[in-house]
Amino acid sequence: MADSPELVTRRRRGRPRVSTWAPPIALLALIVGIAYVANALLGKRAFLLPRPDQVFAVYVSPKNGPAIFESLLHTTEVALVGLAIAIALGVLWAIAMNTAKWVERTTLPYAIILQSIPILAVVPLIGFWFGYDFVARVIVCVLIALFPMTSNTLFGLQSVDRSHKELFRLQGASRWTVLTKLELPTALPAIFAGARISAGLSVVGAIVGDFFFQRGTPGIGALISKFGARLQSPELFASILVASLFGVVVYLFFQWLGRRAVGKWYDFG
Amino acid sequence: MPTATATATATLLDFSDVQMTFPDGTVALSGIDLTVKRGEFVTVVGPSGCGKSTLLRIASGLETASHGSVELATDRIGYVFQDATLLPWRSVQSNVELLAELHGTPKADRLAKAKEAIDLVGLTGFEKHLPRALSGGMRMRTSLARSLTLDPEIFLFDEPFGALDEITRERLNDELLRLFAEKQFAGLFITHSVSEAVYLSTKVIVMSGRPGKIVDTFEVPFAMPRDPEIRFTGEFAGLVGKVSHALREGHH
Ligand SMILES: Nc1ncnc2c1ncn2[C@@H]1O[C@H](COP(=O)(O)OP(=O)(O)OP(=O)(O)O)[C@@H](O)[C@H]1O
Ligand SMILES: [Mg+2]
Numbered sequence: 240m241a242d243s244p245e246l247v248t249r250r251r252r253g254r255p256r257v258s259t260w261a262p263p264i265a266l267l268a269l270i271v272g273i274a275y276v277a278n279a280l281l282g283k284r285a286f287l288l289p290r291p292d293q294v295f296a297v298y299v300s301p302k303n304g305p306a307i308f309e310s311l312l313h314t315t316e317v318a319l320v321g322l323a324i325a326i327a328l329g330v331l332w333a334i335a336m337n338t339a340k341w342v343e344r345t346t347l348p349y350a351i352i353l354q355s356i357p358i359l360a361v362v363p364l365i366g367f368w369f370g371y372d373f374v375a376r377v378i379v380c381v382l383i384a385l386f387p388m389t390s391n392t393l394f395g396l397q398s399v400d401r402s403h404k405e406l407f408r409l410q411g412a413s414r415w416t417v418l419t420k421l422e423l424p425t426a427l428p429a430i431f432a433g434a435r436i437s438a439g440l441s442v443v444g445a446i447v448g449d450f451f452f453q454r455g456t457p458g459i460g461a462l463i464s465k466f467g468a469r470l471q472s473p474e475l476f477a478s479i480l481v482a483s484l485f486g487v488v489v490y491l492f493f494q495w496l497g498r499r500a501v502g503k504w505y506d507f508g
Numbered sequence: 509m510p511t512a513t514a515t516a517t518a519t520l521l522d523f524s525d526v527q528m529t530f531p532d533g534t535v536a537l538s539g540i541d542l543t544v545k546r547g548e549f550v551t552v553v554g555p556s557g558c559g560k561s562t563l564l565r566i567a568s569g570l571e572t573a574s575h576g577s578v579e580l581a582t583d584r585i586g587y588v589f590q591d592a593t594l595l596p597w598r599s600v601q602s603n604v605e606l607l608a609e610l611h612g613t614p615k616a617d618r619l620a621k622a623k624e625a626i627d628l629v630g631l632t633g634f635e636k637h638l639p640r641a642l643s644g645g646m647r648m649r650t651s652l653a654r655s656l657t658l659d660p661e662i663f664l665f666d667e668p669f670g671a672l673d674e675i676t677r678e679r680l681n682d683e684l685l686r687l688f689a690e691k692q693f694a695g696l697f698i699t700h701s702v703s704e705a706v707y708l709s710t711k712v713i714v715m716s717g718r719p720g721k722i723v724d725t726f727e728v729p730f731a732m733p734r735d736p737e738i739r740f741t742g743e744f745a746g747l748v749g750k751v752s753h754a755l756r757e758g759h760h
Contacts, residue, residue, distance in 0.1 A: 402593045405570055409587055410610040420610075424597050504596045504638050 289473040297477035314458030318445035321380020329388025337396040376448030383444035384437035391433025395426025431497030526576035535719040549695035551705040554715030586655030592647035594639040601635040625653035645676040716758035724754040
């Protein structure tokens with residue numbers, strides 16, 4: 240079976256080759272170079288774009304380095320709690336809609352509304368109702384991350400083949416059996432795709448929450464807004480970079496998780 | 509029919525004056541009278557859209573006839589769909605175990621049954637493979653094995669080999685005949701291929717275009733187990749010709 244599709248995909252998914260990682264690395268080097276040149280050309284206004292080594296120095300400085308990483312930790316906490324709630328709620332909501340038509344008819348319009356309300360407009364209200372602390376920050380995350388979870392799961396559950404359903408029906412399988420042995424497994428790739436999107440959005444939510452709700456121990460968003468206001472440009476850049484990297488890491492983690500979970504039988508992008 | 513009389517000739521499936529009108533007004537079947545007895549292998553041929561799948565769906569209980577009576581004397585039905593309908597996340601082994609699992613059969617029984625069925629269809633050694641790593645023919649065998657675990661008294665086949673190449677189809681035809689001889693189930697088989705119909709069955713039913721009616725019935729006189737060489741005899745060709753002719757007549 241030298242050429243079974245299984246082996247072919249495994250080969251494609253193997254260790255990334257030079258041609259995969261070399262071009263982005265080269266581009267990064269170019270950007271770093273351009274930053275130096277631009278910084279030199281800016282003269283008096285060099286603070287607009289700090290030198291990469293100045294940015295890097297922030298991470299190792301005893302004052303701001305630990306502060307950045309500590310606030311990143313707080314952001315992570317909010318984002319993960321928010322994401323966990325969004326995943327649980329989203330999957331349960333989708334299952335409810337898939338199980339009972341009336342739930343879908345009554346609540347699906349609100350899922351779409353949830354998707355289209357400008358979240359920033361509602362944020363002050365959330366603070367007003369839930370305080371300007373951890374809970375409010377988590378709620379922002381959930382509001383932002385919930386929709387992709389719900390819609391992806393629902394789509395996944397509804398994409399079960401008619402013949403598969405009939406196969407189960409012919410054996411008199413119960414609703415619960417159909418859900419656990421057919422619908423949820425079929426929906427798994429869509430659920431992981433949703434989780435990957437929601438994870439990224441949850442990071443966005445946590446940072447937005449930091450901007451608005453600064454009680455308790457706000458995260459990296461609060462630092463970004465502080466450094467921005469004080470024109471501390473290397474610190475500002477350092478915090479933004481860390482926040483972005485965090486988003487990327489979360490996305491990659493869910494990509495990896497999705498591949499681990501369903502990659503054997505589904506080409507999880 | 510020399511072999512059918514040897515076993516008990518209980519009627520397993522009985523359609524009388526069955527009509528099927530869908531809610532949108534489509535009349536798919538009309539005045540269908542049909543019986544399938546134990547030891548019989550009945551094949552239905554007919555133009556596309558004449559209601560062949562609908563016939564099977566009514567027989568299995570997936571659909572309810574709008575008129576007439578349908579009696580099924582057993583609840584051990586094997587249903588083989590046009591595509592293999594395997595669950596892509598399950599290995600061959602666990603796909604074959606599925607139906608027994610849905611019936612709550614204990615693990616040890618399930619394993620034994622699946623092993624026997626996998627053996628019967630010649631897939632030993634492929635138990636751990638996922639469906640995507642199988643050829644079309646192997647997928648169909650897995651699907652057959654899955655139905656075999658129910659030890660069905662009647663097998664319903666909806667164009668199971670339609671998507672396969674000629675060689676694979678012929679090989680699977682021979683295996684199906686072997687299984688039929690060994691397991692003594694009753695078969696109701698749908699196909700587009702007249703020669704497949706004549707080769708496999710004890711009786712061929714020809715249907716007309718919509719609304720689907722039975723226009724002709726042919727008893728196939730060749731002995732079971734069938735010699736593959738029979739396909740190259742004049743007698744066989746003659747019967748294929750007659751069935752094809754009836755099919756063409758019914759088309760108009
Ligand atoms: N649920 C349904 N509602 C309305 N019409 C239907 C439904 N199912 C089938 N039909 C119609 O009934 C007719 C018979 O369909 P059926 O699938 O039984 O045909 P078939 O003989 O199996 O065709 P093919 O050989 O192409 O598989 C077709 O005209 C089809 O459009
Ligand atoms: Mg059909």
